[in-house]
Amino acid sequence: MIFTIPGQLYSSKNSRQVFRAANGRTYVVKSQAAKVDEVELLNKLLGIKQKFRTVSKHFAKPYHIRFKIYRQTAGRFDYVNIIQNLCDCMVKAGLLDDDDANNLLPVFDEYEVDREKPRVEFEIMGKSL
Numbered sequence: 001m002i003f004t005i006p007g008q009l010y011s012s013k014n015s016r017q018v019f020r021a022a023n024g025r026t027y028v029v030k031s032q033a034a035k036v037d038e039v040e041l042l043n044k045l046l047g048i049k050q051k052f053r054t055v056s057k058h059f060a061k062p063y064h065i066r067f068k069i070y071r072q073t074a075g076r077f078d079y080v081n082i083i084q085n086l087c088d089c090m091v092k093a094g095l096l097d098d099d100d101a102n103n104l105l106p107v108f109d110e111y112e113v114d115r116e117k118p119r120v121e122f123e124i125m126g127k128s129l
Helices: 032-056 079-092
Strands: 003-006 016-020 026-030 063-071 104-108 119-125
Touching (some): 003 032, 079 104
């Protein structure tokens, strides 16, 4: 089963702000835009949580999850960075126990440009139980 999350994915790594406290200590935090993007992504994932959990019960861990990214533009991006926020949100939403190597083995299809309908599609593959 293919799950679709509408919208453009953004790298949370490139959306960081650096602050220096009065004591000289440096803090790196997500930008406000990245926080908003994360909340929207989390809400979309919560909408598919039950169906995802039902499908995932038929597969052994680590889940081989195939990601297909449809971008609004052909601008440069890094596959791993672009899905990091998605994977983190999959854990927060309860789709995955963790996004470490024991739980997830990501597989990427070549991205495509879809100016009208950017999205990410993913499906669980791998060893069936």
